[in-house]
Amino acid sequence: MGPPPVAFFFFLFLIFIFSPFCFNVTSSSPTHSSSFSQFSGDQEDASVIVENFTYSPYSQNRKTHQHQQAFAAPISLPQFTFNSTDPTDPSTHSTMCNKAGSNPNRVVLPTNVTPSHYTLTITPDLNEFTFTGYVEIDLTIHEATKTVKLNTKDLTIKTTSIEVDGKSYEPVSTDHDEHHDTTTFTFDTDLSKGAAILRIRYDGILSDKMAGFYRSSYKDAEGNTKYMGVTQFEATDARRAFPCWDEPAAKATYTISLVVPTELVALSNMPVSSVTQVEPEQKTVNFEKTPIMSTYLVAWAVGEFEYIETTTTKLEKPVTCRVYTLPGLKEQGRFALEITPKVLEYFSEIFGTAYPLPKLDHLAVPDFDAGAMENWGLVTYRTVALLFDEKTSDLRFKEQVAVTVAHEIAHQWFGNLVTMEWWDHLWLNEGFATWVGTLAVDHLFPEWDTWSTFVVDDMQRGIGLDSLRSSHPIEVPVNDPHEIHQIFDAISYSKGASVIRMLSNWLTVDVFLAGIRRYLKKHEYENATTDDLWNALSEESKIDVREFMNTWTRVIGIPILNVTETDGLVTVEQHRFLSTNDVKAEEDETIWWVPLGVHPKPASIVDPNQTLKSRSLSFEIPEGAYLFNKHYSGVFRTNYPPSTIKRIGKAILEGSDLVGLSDRAGLVADIASLSKSGHTATSNFLDLVQYYKNEEAYVVWELLANRVGEIASIFADDERINQGIKHFQRNLVDRMVSKLGWEFPEGEDYLTSRLRNVILRSAGRAGHEATVAEAKRRFALFVSDPAHDSILHPSIRQTAFEIVLSQGGEEEFRHVLKYFHAAPKQDQQVIALLALGFVQQPELIAEVQALAISESVRPQDIFYVLAGLSANPASRRPTWEWVKANWTTLANRYKSSMSMLGACVKYPLSQSSDASLIKEVKEFFADKDTKDFQRALDQALEGLDINSAWVAREQQGLSEWLSANNY
Numbered sequence: 023m024g025p026p027p028v029a030f031f032f033f034l035f036l037i038f039i040f041s042p043f044c045f046n047v048t049s050s051s052p053t054h055s056s057s058f059s060q061f062s063g064d065q066e067d068a069s070v071i072v073e074n075f076t077y078s079p080y081s082q083n084r085k086t087h088q089h090q091q092a093f094a095a096p097i098s099l100p101q102f103t104f105n106s107t108d109p110t111d112p113s114t115h116s117t118m119c120n121k122a123g124s125n126p127n128r129v130v131l132p133t134n135v136t137p138s139h140y141t142l143t144i145t146p147d148l149n150e151f152t153f154t155g156y157v158e159i160d161l162t163i164h165e166a167t168k169t170v171k172l173n174t175k176d177l178t179i180k181t182t183s184i185e186v187d188g189k190s191y192e193p194v195s196t197d198h199d200e201h202h203d204t205t206t207f208t209f210d211t212d213l214s215k216g217a218a219i220l221r222i223r224y225d226g227i228l229s230d231k232m233a234g235f236y237r238s239s240y241k242d243a244e245g246n247t248k249y250m251g252v253t254q255f256e257a258t259d260a261r262r263a264f265p266c267w268d269e270p271a272a273k274a275t276y277t278i279s280l281v282v283p284t285e286l287v288a289l290s291n292m293p294v295s296s297v298t299q300v301e302p303e304q305k306t307v308n309f310e311k312t313p314i315m316s317t318y319l320v321a322w323a324v325g326e327f328e329y330i331e332t333t334t335t336k337l338e339k340p341v342t343c344r345v346y347t348l349p350g351l352k353e354q355g356r357f358a359l360e361i362t363p364k365v366l367e368y369f370s371e372i373f374g375t376a377y378p379l380p381k382l383d384h385l386a387v388p389d390f391d392a393g394a395m396e397n398w399g400l401v402t403y404r405t406v407a408l409l410f411d412e413k414t415s416d417l418r419f420k421e422q423v424a425v426t427v428a429h430e431i432a433h434q435w436f437g438n439l440v441t442m443e444w445w446d447h448l449w450l451n452e453g454f455a456t457w458v459g460t461l462a463v464d465h466l467f468p469e470w471d472t473w474s475t476f477v478v479d480d481m482q483r484g485i486g487l488d489s490l491r492s493s494h495p496i497e498v499p500v501n502d503p504h505e506i507h508q509i510f511d512a513i514s515y516s517k518g519a520s521v522i523r524m525l526s527n528w529l530t531v532d533v534f535l536a537g538i539r540r541y542l543k544k545h546e547y548e549n550a551t552t553d554d555l556w557n558a559l560s561e562e563s564k565i566d567v568r569e570f571m572n573t574w575t576r577v578i579g580i581p582i583l584n585v586t587e588t589d590g591l592v593t594v595e596q597h598r599f600l601s602t603n604d605v606k607a608e609e610d611e612t613i614w615w616v617p618l619g620v621h622p623k624p625a626s627i628v629d630p631n632q633t634l635k636s637r638s639l640s641f642e643i644p645e646g647a648y649l650f651n652k653h654y655s656g657v658f659r660t661n662y663p664p665s666t667i668k669r670i671g672k673a674i675l676e677g678s679d680l681v682g683l684s685d686r687a688g689l690v691a692d693i694a695s696l697s698k699s700g701h702t703a704t705s706n707f708l709d710l711v712q713y714y715k716n717e718e719a720y721v722v723w724e725l726l727a728n729r730v731g732e733i734a735s736i737f738a739d740d741e742r743i744n745q746g747i748k749h750f751q752r753n754l755v756d757r758m759v760s761k762l763g764w765e766f767p768e769g770e771d772y773l774t775s776r777l778r779n780v781i782l783r784s785a786g787r788a789g790h791e792a793t794v795a796e797a798k799r800r801f802a803l804f805v806s807d808p809a810h811d812s813i814l815h816p817s818i819r820q821t822a823f824e825i826v827l828s829q830g831g832e833e834e835f836r837h838v839l840k841y842f843h844a845a846p847k848q849d850q851q852v853i854a855l856l857a858l859g860f861v862q863q864p865e866l867i868a869e870v871q872a873l874a875i876s877e878s879v880r881p882q883d884i885f886y887v888l889a890g891l892s893a894n895p896a897s898r899r900p901t902w903e904w905v906k907a908n909w910t911t912l913a914n915r916y917k918s919s920m921s922m923l924g925a926c927v928k929y930p931l932s933q934s935s936d937a938s939l940i941k942e943v944k945e946f947f948a949d950k951d952t953k954d955f956q957r958a959l960d961q962a963l964e965g966l967d968i969n970s971a972w973v974a975r976e977q978q979g980l981s982e983w984l985s986a987n988n989y
C-alpha cells in the first residue's frame with residue numbers, strides 16, 4: 023500500500039515519533055483453536071533457527087584501538103511479539119529465517135487443494151449497496167479429500183458444486199468460521215486427486231468500510247449524492263468480495279467480468295476484452311486474463327469515470343497509461359499522468375524487466391483509508407495523493423503525488439511480480455517501494471533534493487518511532503492475518519526504507535540494483551522472502567549482506583553513537599538509543615553494524631565502509647572539524663561533545679563543504695532529539711541553531727523551524743520559556759521572512775516556494791508581528807471578494823488560515839469554515855481542516871471537534887482536524903477531554919480502521935507535557951478493550967513521559983540560557 027497519508031501531514035506538526043498508522047501489540051485471541059490447527063498449513067517440523075549472532079571484531083589495525091565489550095552475548099530477542107506466541111520461544115523467529123510454511127503458528131489454509139484460475143462475475147447494485155457474485159475456481163486436488171476450505175468474509179454462499187472427473191458434487195455441509203474467515207465445504211464422497219472446478223454463487227455487501235468491494239460517495243454537479251464501487255483487498259479483504267485462497271503466495275490467474283449499468287465505466291487489472299449488452303440498461307464488461315498474481319492485488323471499480331491518457335514511448339511493448347477520476351476532475355490528473363510513463367520506463371530499465379501488463383490505470387477514490395494501493399494495472403488512490411492542480415493546489419501535494427505514484431509503480435515489480443511469501447516480509451515490500459520510489463522521484467526531479475527530504479521526513483519518522491521502548495523490530499513474525507494491520511507503520515515504511523538506503527549506500531547503488539535485478543529475475547511470478555533478497559544481494563556483491571542487515575531488521579531500536587575526545591583520540595561507543603534515556607543493561611546488548619561515515623575519513627580506519635562491528639572504536643582526532651554519518655546515510659543518532667558541535671557549527675557558518683545539505687539537516691535532527699531525550703542539554707541545541715544564520719535550504723529550515731517550534735509547543739505551559747523561545751524563533755526567521763515575502767514570483771523554483779511556507783508558518787507561530795499583520799491583511803482581502811483569490815497563494819493559504827485563527831478571530835473562523843464547506847477540491851478541504859484546529863475560544867474549539875465527526879468530514883480525514891487541535895496548546899487538553907467524552911462514538915466509528923482510533927488517542931496527547939495525564943489516561947482505559955490500539959496507547963504514554971521529563975529537566979537550564987542570551 024502507499025505510505026500512510028497521515029505521515030505527510032503529521033510531520034508539519036512537529037511530531038516525529040507518532041505515526042498514527044501504528045497499531046496494537048496484542049492479538050485478540052489465541053491464534054488457533056484445536057479444530058483449526060489441524061489445517062494450519064505445512065506440518066513439517068519447525069526446526070528452531072535463531073541465528074547465532076556472532077560479531078567478528080573490527081579488522082585490526084595497529085592504530086585502531088578496540089574496546090571489545092560484551093558483544094559475545096547473543097543478540098537480544100525482539101521485545102515485540104504478539105501475545106499469541108511466547109516471546110521467549112525462539113520458534114517465533116523461525117519464520118524470519120525459513121522458507122514457506124515452516125512456522126507452525128501461522129494460521130493458513132490447508133494445502134491439499136490449491137487454486138490456479140478464477141473466473142469471476144460480479145454484479146453490483148449501487149442502489150441497494152449489495153452485489154452478487156459467481157466464481158468458478160480451477161483447482162488441483164493434491165490428495166483425495168472430502169473437504170475444501172477457503173476464505174470468505176461477510177459473503178452469503180447460495181449454491182456450491184464441485185466438478186471432478188466430469189461429475190458434479192454438492193457439499194453435504196457448508197461451515198463458516200467467523201473468527202478465521204473461512205468456509206469449509208464437506209462432501210460425502212472423497213474427491214479424487216487431480217483437476218477440479220469449484221463453482222460458487224454468493225451475495226455480498228457493498229459496505230462503506232473502505233475494505234473489500236465497497237462504495238464511495240460523491241456529489242454530482244447538481245449536488246446529488248452518488249456512489250461508485252471500488253475494491254481494496256490488501257491485506258486480507260479479497261475474501262469480502264469473492265471466496266478465495268486469500269494468501270499472498272497462493273497465486274492464480276483471473277478472468278473477471280462485471281455486470282454494470284450501461285452508462286457506467288467498469289475497470290479492472292486488465293484491459294477490457296469485450297462488452298456485451300445484457301439488457302437495455304445493463305452490460306457485461308469482460309476483462310482479459312491476468313498474469314499469475316496474488317488475491318490482494320486483484321481490483322475492479324465501477325462508476326461515472328472519465329480519463330486522460332498517454333503511452334510510454336521507450337518500451338518495446340507500449341503501455342497505455344490513464345488517470346481515471348470522477349466527472350470534472352480528470353485534468354487534475356495531468357501531473358500524475360505525465361510522470362507515469364517516465365517512471366514505468368525508468369523502473370523497466372533499472373529492474374531489468376519491462377512492465378508486463380498492457381496498461382496501467384490510476385484511479386482517484388474519494389473514500390480511501392490508506393494513501394494508495396498498488397493493484398496490478400489498476401492503482402487506486404486517496405484523491406489528494408493523485409490529483410493536483412497547478413493553479414489551485416498547495417505545492418506540497420505535488421511532491422506527495424510524485425512520491426506516491428512512484429511508490430505504487432515500484433510495487434508493480436516489487437510486490438506484484440515478485441510477491442512476499444507471507445506478511446512477515448511486508449516491511450521489505452513497503453520499505454523497498456519507499457526507497458526506490460524516492461530514487462525515481464530524484465531521477466525525475468533532481469531539483470527537488472528528494473533525498474534530503476527523505477532524511478528529514480522518512481528517516482526522522484522511522485528513527486523517532488524506533489527510539490521508543492514501545493517500538494518493534496522491522497521483521498516481526500505475523501501468525502494470524504488479523505495481526506497484519508499493525509505492521510503498516512513507520513517502522514515498516516520509514517525505518518525499512520532507511521535501512522535499505524543505508525544498505526544500498528554500503529554496497530553502492532549500482533551493485534544493489536544489480537542484486538535487485540537478480541532477485542526479480544529469479545522469483546518473477548513467484549513468491550520470495552527477505553532472505554531470498556539477501557541471497558541475491560550477497561551473490562551479486564560477494565559480501566554477506568545478511569550479517570549486516572540482521573542487526574537492523576531483527577532487533578528493536580537504533581543505536582546512539584556517543585563520541586568523546588580524550589588523549590588525542592576520538593572514541594565512539596554505541597548503545598541503544600531510547601528517547602526516555604533510561605536504557606537498561608538487558609536492553610543494551612545489541613552490537614549494530616554501523617557504517618560510521620566519518621568525514622574526512624581517518625587514516626587509521628582501513629575498511630572503506632568504516633563499519634563499526636564492536637561496541638567501540640577509537641581513532642586519532644582529525645585536524646579541524648569532522649563529521650560522523652556523512653550524507654546522513656546511517657540509521658543512528660550521533661552525540662558529539664559540545665566542543666565538537668561548535669567546531670562543526672563554525673564549518674556550517676563558513677559554508678564549508680564538509681557539511682552538506684543532508685548533514686546540516688541531520689545534525690539539527692540529531693541534536694534536537696538528543697536534547698529532548700536528555701543526552702545533551704537543550705541549550706546545546708539552541709547554540710547549534712545559531713550557526714545556521716546563513717541557511718537557505720528548505721529541508722534544513724523545515725527541521726530548524728519544527729524543532730525550535732517543538733520546544734515552544736511542549737513548554738507551552740511555562741510562560742517564561744514559551745515566550746523566550748518564541749522570541750528566539752522570531753529572531754531566527756526574521757531575515758528569511760524579509761527575504762521571501764508573501765508573493766510567489768512566476769517561475770520560482772519549487773524549493774523556494776516550499777521554503778516560504780515553512781518560514782511564514784514558523785514566524786506566525788512565534789507571533790512575528792509583521793507576519794501576523796500581513797496574514798490578517800491578506801486574509802481580509804481574500805474573503806472580501808473572490809476576485810482577490812490570488813492574494814493568498816494556494817501554498818500559503820493553510821498558513822494564513824492558521825495564523826488568523828490562532829490570533830483568536832471568530833469572524834475569520836466563520837470564513838475558514840465556509841471555505842471548507844464550499845471547497846470544490848479535496849486538497850482545499852484538507853488545508854482548511856488542518857488550520858481549523860488552531861482556533862482559540864473554547865466554544866470554537868468545541869465546534870471544530872464536533873465538525874471532526876460530523877457528516878461534513880469523511881471518516882478517513884479526521885486526523886487532519888486532530889493534528890491542528892493537538893498542535894494548538896489551547897485545544898490539546900479540551901480535545902483529550904472530548905475524546906474521552908465521545909469515546910463510544912469514536913470506537914464504534916473506527917472499529918474497522920484501527921489506525922484512526924489510535925490517532926484519536928495519540929494526537930491530543932502527543933505534545934502535552936502534563937505528567938498527571940499519564941495516570942489519567944491509564945485510568946480512563948483501564949476498563950476498556952484497548953487491544954486494537956494498544957500500541958498507539960503505549961506510544962502516547964511514552965511520549966507523555968518523554969515530554970514531561972524534558973520540561974522538568976530543562977526548566978531551569980533553558981530559562982537561564984534564554985536570559986543569558988537576552989531572549
Ligand SMILES: *[C@@H]1O[C@H](CO)[C@@H](O)[C@H](O)[C@H]1NC(C)=O
Nearest residue numbers: 072073074075076094095096
Ligand atoms: C553460539 O555461539 C556460542 C559461542 O561461539 C557457542 O558456544 C554456541 O554453541 C553457539 N550456538 C549455536 C546454536 O550455534
Ligand SMILES: *[C@@H]1O[C@H](CO)[C@@H](O)[C@H](O)[C@H]1NC(C)=O
Nearest residue numbers: 048049050051104105106953
Ligand atoms: C499479553 O501478555 C502479557 C504478558 O504475558 C499479559 O500480561 C497480558 O495480559 C496479555 N494480554 C492479552 C490481551 O492476552
Ligand SMILES: *[C@@H]1O[C@H](CO)[C@@H](O)[C@H](O)[C@H]1NC(C)=O
Nearest residue numbers: 122271272273545548549550
Ligand atoms: C513460492 O515461491 C517458490 C519459489 O520462490 C515456489 O517454489 C513455491 O512453490 C511458491 N509457493 C507457492 C505456495 O506457490
Ligand SMILES: *[C@@H]1O[C@H](CO)[C@@H](O)[C@H](O)[C@H]1NC(C)=O
Nearest residue numbers: 584585586595597662663664
Ligand atoms: C557520552 O559522552 C559524554 C561526553 O560527550 C559522556 O559524558 C557520557 O558519559 C557518555 N555516555 C556514555 C553512555 O558513554
